[in-house]
Amino acid sequence: MNKRRASVGRVLVMGCLLNLSGVIARAQTPTPAPPDRPEAAKADPLPMISDRARKIHASGLLFDGHNDLPWRLRTEGDFDLKRFDLSRRLDSGQTDIPRLREGGVKAQFWSVYIPSEHPDPARTVVEQIDLVKRMVARYPDAFAMAYSADDVERVARSGKVASLIGIEGGVAIEDSLAQLRAFHALGARYMTLTHNKTLAWADAATDSPRHDGLTPFGERVVKEMNRLGMLVDISHVSPATMADALKVSQAPIIASHSSAFALCPSPRNVPDSILREVSRNGGVVMVNFYSGFIVPNAGAKVRAVLEEIQAKYPEGPARRKAIAAWRQSNEAATVRGTYRDVADHIDHIVKIAGIDHVGIGSDFDGITQWPIGLEDVSCFPRLTDELLRRGYSEADIHKILGGNVLRAFRRAGEVAMRLRATAPPEVDAIKEEPKGY
Numbered sequence: 001m002n003k004r005r006a007s008v009g010r011v012l013v014m015g016c017l018l019n020l021s022g023v024i025a026r027a028q029t030p031t032p033a034p035p036d037r038p039e040a041a042k043a044d045p046l047p048m049i050s051d052r053a054r055k056i057h058a059s060g061l062l063f064d065g066h067n068d069l070p071w072r073l074r075t076e077g078d079f080d081l082k083r084f085d086l087s088r089r090l091d092s093g094q095t096d097i098p099r100l101r102e103g104g105v106k107a108q109f110w111s112v113y114i115p116s117e118h119p120d121p122a123r124t125v126v127e128q129i130d131l132v133k134r135m136v137a138r139y140p141d142a143f144a145m146a147y148s149a150d151d152v153e154r155v156a157r158s159g160k161v162a163s164l165i166g167i168e169g170g171v172a173i174e175d176s177l178a179q180l181r182a183f184h185a186l187g188a189r190y191m192t193l194t195h196n197k198t199l200a201w202a203d204a205a206t207d208s209p210r211h212d213g214l215t216p217f218g219e220r221v222v223k224e225m226n227r228l229g230m231l232v233d234i235s236h237v238s239p240a241t242m243a244d245a246l247k248v249s250q251a252p253i254i255a256s257h258s259s260a261f262a263l264c265p266s267p268r269n270v271p272d273s274i275l276r277e278v279s280r281n282g283g284v285v286m287v288n289f290y291s292g293f294i295v296p297n298a299g300a301k302v303r304a305v306l307e308e309i310q311a312k313y314p315e316g317p318a319r320r321k322a323i324a325a326w327r328q329s330n331e332a333a334t335v336r337g338t339y340r341d342v343a344d345h346i347d348h349i350v351k352i353a354g355i356d357h358v359g360i361g362s363d364f365d366g367i368t369q370w371p372i373g374l375e376d377v378s379c380f381p382r383l384t385d386e387l388l389r390r391g392y393s394e395a396d397i398h399k400i401l402g403g404n405v406l407r408a409f410r411r412a413g414e415v416a417m418r419l420r421a422t423a424p425p426e427v428d429a430i431k432e433e434p435k436g437y
């Protein structure tokens, strides 16, 4: 990311390193936005973040629902965690310790994502959980593991980032409730029921539906997650699966990284009918920053441009240069949206579900396009500043930043205590063993 920035200059705005080339270019040439591109008018130069906003941000507990750094460390770094020194400001990616501190991140669900069609799902998720724990152990002054709401508050008070594990994709449990329990024992505290692909027991948002939501086994997965105190995560699942999970779950559910369907009709976003159910359930929808989930058609527009560039240039530096140049252009800035679009999604969820049911699920290091003003984990105070400008009180901003998800997580723990005292574990039907054993 900074390689691209280096070619166009860098601007430091109150500790938030931003690429403003497109914004500045627009500010210097005051051409009115064409009528068919009204969103261009939104990309004004970034205002200063007020001292009051910074104070409110620092006194809250920012608890981000989704960050894909572990997969980046696996695929772009090395398994020994030596290639990327997280204690220094990296010139790539969206997450490192200095930027987490600038952004005031106090608790983070680290995603132990694996692709939906991975040939070894359970083993690979175990390796990613192991990687998160080794990352936390490698930087003991910056991180500490957290497994409960009390842990989150204690670690945050100590000045470290409370680090939690979230499984992305129920494919990880390989259709086994014993495997689900093993993941809880390893420390996983949420699981998206699916990732992009429909499973044998749950329909995904971005695949053909096969079950009209959850199968009876899928309902047992939700019940067992309630009994364990693992948050049921409806990000990535179809609306029918969301509705089934809400019907079955006795504990608050979350969408760890999804935005509002009414403002951006991506299948990854949450429709209003589900937002109302989440409100009744006591759950939280945590807004995803990915441009394609924030601005209508952003994903399709970006894909079309990239396909055009790919057709024009063969593999190699010329293609990379063309993609980088486009990403710095005014047009790309317009397509990406801004932090204000993200605040619009928060406003909408507040309007439909209520102030107690919205949170932040950035998806940093898992996204390829992001809004102006929210370039990396150092930029969260920008959102607090915007919420303050929109008239949210300090108490409401604290709920959005993390109070709501902390409440839902605490409640899920209480429900688990009650269920464990009254109900036995859901047991798998043991599959027939191979002959000779």
Ligand SMILES: [Zn+2]
Binding pocket: 168, 236, 257, 366
């Ligand atoms: Zn995701």
